[in-house]
Amino acid sequence: MTEAKAPDSSRRSERSRRAIYDAALALVGEAGYGRTTIEGIASRAGVGKQTIYRWWPSKAAVLMEAFLDLAEQAAAEAGADGAAEYAIPDTGDLRTDLRRVLRATVDEMNSPAYDAPARALAAEGVLDAELGAQFVEKLLEPQLQLYVDRLRAAEAAGQVRTGLDARIALELFVGPLTHRWLLRTLPLTHAYADTVVDYAVDGLAPRP
Template sequence: MSDTKAPDTKAPDSARRSERSRRAIYDAALALVSEQGYAKTTVEGIAARAGVGKQTIYRWWPANSKAAVLMEAFLDLAGQAGEAVGATAESEIPDTGDLAADLRLVLRATVDELNDPVYDRPTRALAAEGIVDPALGAEFTAKLLEPQLQLYVRRIEAAQSAGDIDPGVDPRIALELLVGPLHHRWLHRTLPLTHAYADTLVEYALRGLSARR
């Protein structure tokens, strides 16, 4: 009897292969929209950069494929960034009992994201396209912006329950005191975004929001 082993004919792990392909598509979509803008990015271009057939993209994202791919890729990117500070759509802004420290942590992380070309360029491209394409803009707001803002709302509400924030404060307006100036400076590039600036925003905002003793 021969001791020669039969060749391993185990089929490749299709789930792992699909995940690699999906990740390649995400990376390609974000790279292309950063390099040439949303309007010039195409499904064909994404497929070529990712090394997959365009039918793979149409199969996984059958409706409005380019927008769907980019939105999903961007949500994935944003999720990875959120995990770095412990805040995602599934979790919350950290609540250590020190509201100022928690807000500084999150705003500093946001500064790092907005200064990172990997995040900055596709954000600008999609934000710009959302102005001229109301449907894309609404999707961008509903799927990405609003869930992030609700994290602030819930953290501020928790601070109100703890007696740290004036109970009469509207949490939605309160969060805009924090994120509004940050994104204004980022969007218009008026001055550099720094951790010191983020810390100052927290300090100034909490002066007005803190409960009166």
């Protein structure tokens, strides 16, 4: 007789965790953040409410972790496809590299899977200082640092003016896209991203 194997609790927990991620993201997209509840997430994920509270203190914490996981998956898939890396590409042509990254950012911002949870976290972060700080630290800051690194490489190569403040310079790229995304009054397109890069890069060029 073969001995029956005990259930793998770690695999069961991982399945439950991923089901909770999927449920939280789906519910926020369908009903909005205000109408999303721990009870709703638990029901959608097929787990008990106590399971969620054992791992997270609030629905905001659930959504934050689910969104970070979504971002990590997107980055891994992009890297596997060769479309993007965990750094802004450096082909030696700053304009081309930044156009590539901003076009990918536009695609992400226009994705329903990204839009609803990102807006929910941004809005809730205004009211919840701790959540807002986590949103910046865990999601925004690592992305902004990629721009800093690429701009410093461009400075070393003589492609931008010496002494450039990379933290201010990166806002010339990400600020306009974020502004349009938040207001939703004008479309976010690749053509717009290209124009933002052209205006910013020409302003950053070395002075004679």
